Amino acid sequence: MSDRYLMTAGSGSTELEVRKSRFIGHVARATTEEEARAVIARISKEHWNASHNCYAWSLGEYPRLQRSGDDGEPSGTAGVPMLEVLRQRDLTDTVLIVTRYFGGTKLGAGGLIRAYSSAATAVIEHVGIAERRQLARFAIIASFEDAGRLENALRAAGDEPDEVAYSEYVAFTMTIDPARQPEFFAWVAEQTSGRATIEHHEAVFAEVRFDPCLATTGLYEE
Incomplete structure (x- = not known):
């Protein structure tokens, strides 16, 4: 058992715009897969008319339970970059959702990866990290x-x-x-x-x- 864990300091959201698409980052705590899925379901319900509600989570001790989902975006362009944001900061018991409202301009794979990474990073920095x-x-x-x-x-x-x-x-x-x-x-x-x-x-x-x-x-x- 580790004597030290990093996680989101709480819940919150931020928004950024990339070529007229809105990317809304959400972060919250979750200690079980059921809690993580409940957070994703709640955000998806709030943003039912969004183009995508992509997610990533990291839970528990090592080896951690980690999952991600692209929700219709090209494979590997949304959930995986978001999960990498969690991994780079060594965060656990944290769930990320990035809601996208499509603005009419396609971003390409590289643009999507950057946008979802940026949205995930922005909301984590906004809410802060607790130990x-x-x-x-x-x-x-x-x-x-x-x-x-x-x-x-x-x-x-x-x-x-x-x-x-x-x-x-x-x-x-x-x-x-x-x-x-x-x-x-x-x-x-x-x-x-x-x-x-x-x-x-x-x-x-x-x-x-x-x-x-x-x-x-x-x-x-x-």
Whole structure:
């Protein structure tokens, strides 16, 4: 199982015109083939009078389930170029549809490939890309004596607890990058003079903003 996935950040659409033909790109999330087909059916119903509603999707982990369709365009000129856009960006759980309203001028195979690729690229760039990354979730168990100082130190360091629970002790639920754990645990020990303990380790997935140039930044709320 991979600890990192890229996918569309959401749903949306964009439009471009090529020699009087309208190409409307749509993108949405889907985690199953049934969900992907439902998205395609919905868009096709909305654009029932379009010349073509071509599609491509990429789902799941490696090896990914990938499909494409030309919906009447010459074979290989629409769905395959759209699927290549998904592959180049390593996107999964993403479905693309490009709706074409024919403008009266034939584009030729090369022109169609460029138009469908451009429409797919435009809508992905418009909506953005999210990263789903595996993180470590655990609880810091501290005495009431240490809890106030530890909570202030956590917040000052930018490590906001997911939850703070009070019983005979104080439990801070935290979610961090697994690579930070050794350093973070040592820091907690230093803050509490070794009195705090760590419990309930588990791996969770959370979405983070993805910038292809700057890598990743802060967490989205689930």
